[in-house]
Amino acid sequence: MRLPPEKKSKIDALWDRFWSGGLSNPLQSIEQMSYLIFMKRLEDMDVLEQRRANAMGKEYTSVFEGHEDCRWSAWKHKTAEDMLKHVRDVVFPFIKNIHDGEKTLFSQHMKDAMFIIPKPSLVQEAVGIIDELDISGQTSDVQGDIYEYLLNQLATAGKNGQFRTPRHIIRMIVELVDPDVNDRICDPACGTAGFLFTAYRYILKKYTSPDMVTKDEEGDWHGLIGDHITEQNAWDKLHQDTFYGFDFESTMVRIALMNMVLHGIKAPHIEYTDTLSNQYSGEEEFTVILANPPFKGSIDKNDINDKLTLGTTKTELLFVEKMIRLLEIGGKCGVIVPDGVLFGSSTAHKNLRKILLETCQLEGIVSMPSGVFKPYAGVSTAVLVFTRGGSTEKVWFYDMEADGYSLDDKRTPTDMKGDIPDIIERFRKRREENPGDRKGKCFYVPAEEIKANNYDLSISRYKEIEYEEVEYEKPEVIIRKIEEIEGRILENVGELKGMLGKGM
Template sequence: MLQNNPELKSKIDQLWNKFWSGGISNPLTAIEQITYLLFMKRLDELDLKRQSDAEWTGEEYTSKFDGVWVPPERRTKLSGRESSVELVDILTHDRRHYGIDKRSLRWSEFKRMQAQEMLQHVQGNVFPFLKDLNGAESNFTHHMKNAVFIIPKPALLVEAVKTIDEIFEVMERDSREKGQAFQDIQGDVYEFLLSEIATAGKNGQFRTPRHIIKLMADLVQPQLGHKIADPACGSGGFLLGAYQYIVTELAKKAGARDLRIDEDGFVRTSVAATLTEKAQTTLASSLWGYDIDQTMVRLGLMNLMMHGIDEPHIDYKDTLSKSYIEEAEYDIVMANPPFTGSIDKGDINEHLQLATTKTELLFVENIYRLLKKGGTACVIVPQGVLFGSGGAFKTLRQMLVERCDLKAVITLPSGVFKPYAGVSTAILLFTKVWGLKDKVTQPATEHVWFYEMAADGYSLDDKRSKHEGYGDLQDIICRYHARDASTYIDRTAKCFMVPRSEISDEKNNYDLSLSRYKQDVFEEVHYDAPGVILDRLIQAEVGDVDEAELGKVQSGIVRELLALKGTVG
């Protein structure tokens, strides 16, 4: 969407530039502070809309900004000293000492303040209110506990508030003129902001491109009622991808006509308005994410909340550690776990059997462990996992082939994750058939479908500019769901199927690299005789000449070549 809206992209770039020039140059810190402001703005907008809708329909709605808010520290002082009736009376008549009028916490109210007053109010009142938003017991409040608002200068806050207002104006105009849901435009904007985090994390984490997430969701096809997880969720991209896929499919079934194909060939929406209350509750309780970076946990929570999921289940946990005991819990796992990282041997969960500390191997084994029987995983791994010669590499591949139905191995071009990294990666798609304690009586995999993606619709350099068309994205989805062992037999094509017996034989030893099974085609090339080539070079150099002159030129060239040969020889 943003590729086609230079005005909106320019506004977002302006916002980034203001933060950089204002002294917040770390991209992750900047995105966190911008997110807080976007969240304040969106909270006000949604509340006003719900109030308006309630007036129209006659339903009851209590605004989040009605009444008095008592900061937690004042709440503690008051608890036990007055009865609830007395407390309400005190707060009503003495807000200055005990509480804050919630109306002053609205974006539309504080944005009119003078710069210094605005900064003090947002730091001291609005941000603490935001952290306390869902009540003391909520997951959101728990993870916001240590969050800090660090915009240092009044002028920066004023400029940021002004620019965010302008961004929302452009989004609202686009929504009216182009028919795209406002919530989806807002999601695009937030995803674009997240894409600016262009440095890999200390454990090899980096953001997965949105179109790759959509591809993986279309391959897995999650359904309403599935319990879905990402054990290394970052900003929540895979959970959001699963959510949007489910919401879109339900919208199609409900007869929605305003859904459009995006720039990558996918149809997606985040608007769950057509869902029943029961369906929305089921969907909201289906998504579970974990990460070991507290900042990413907060970003993931707010990312999902800004897409309409009020209480996301994203938590701070190391899913490889001994403290994480879940097993056989999920129907779907989608993930891009950290590469090149390692974990202290003493911290590794004892249920993980692989003799390694490499996170790219342990995460795949852990994902297998998290799946229910019949559950499906779609996970990105470095291509080294496909052919690594170490014992742990082979053991993992054998597990995928024998204990799981390994459905597909899709290799990705090395530029897919630029500018974060140039590592070559692959998508593994597998369904758990045999549990950890089951004795395998028959290997679960019959055939593995291999696909060599050459293009993803974007340039494969650091700029990742959008190309015309969808690359191989839609072709992969179409061919995968239509795959058949009897038709995908041409090993010279970009996709083909390989029987398990060939993968597991002594020669291949569970190697899953596409190049192991692909047949290269060598075309015989016929060259003209040297004299013909020499004549062609002379014609190109000196133009048309008669035969006598041509002979002289040829003789001269031959003499020079012989002389050169003598010198070199």
């Protein structure tokens, strides 16, 4: 869902109210708005889960059982004063302990959360706008739309390489990696958990009857009920032992937790941890990793995890090495990296590429245009898809030229598809197609050739560009034409002088 202009203008007005109301920190504002969105979508998702249970002939206990006054519909029409008091003193404590006091990660990270919107009128206006957004249980990540839009106000956006990944790019990467119901899926720099809940939705799509699945104009899936997952233990694993995320920003952790819970995952594993530091020493724990780690920035040398061997403080390199270590043998990763990772000349850059080729199966590299992350960043990026273990025989490259949106700061929708459907199809058929024409969109390059080129993984190193031959006229013909032009100029100058002479 892309926010239409009228909704954007209302959110702009709401932002102004937050600012004048004393909430001038953009991230703080996003967090407070997220709490309200969570309250709204909690009821929407409860209704959806009830319908799913009915469709599958199962019993369902509402999350609001014993707390009916916490339903959005029960208090959204209260007066401003009563609404603020009810939300602050009744509804917010309820969502902080959403699972009846169970000691889940959600309750642990929410225990220090505070509802700090100070003015009744601001709460009432925010509730009105969120209600008008018409968020339903089948609408994907509307909170993400608001968060993405509010990022325009975030003065520090991109300072540490942190900005939200476009959802159509996330979906593309998830489809390339193809996670399944038995996987343990991790994002070591999860932000708002976009990769994790998209992976969840993708798995549901795989196990939902095809005639029930629909796709909107942006490529997002709807009608996902997972009716082909028939064993309760499979559902339990999916909800309790499949999705793991880490972030070093406590506000992001809470937003990620809310996102996961809203998508039906009762006990998501989202933790406040810097996975590059000695705080976290896990290895070989996951079968799938999906991530867009910070593109730039560095970490204090003394804080770097002792098991990371690249000898650099550049986070974009350390994260890829960490992901390799987090994967089980045979585990698969889809990660976005800045182009510099592919061709950087430092020892750390080359050693990372050597690790990818010699200890992993580097299956594909999708080179993306520089406008994909605008307006937050104009850096050129690529998607790496690799499997831990073995070694690489050849690498599949794809030169993405369009992603379905304009590549300027406006990111105006064009066809909202671009090359993405072709990328997914060609990647899946790459072995049978075995493309070798380097003038085309995609092609294979042998690993030995890459090694001979100093482990350079940039597509420009290997793609052949076909230049059109331009035929120029012979020099004597060009000279004659110049003389003719000069003659006409002199003739016109003479006429002009004559006219001036008569006037005098």
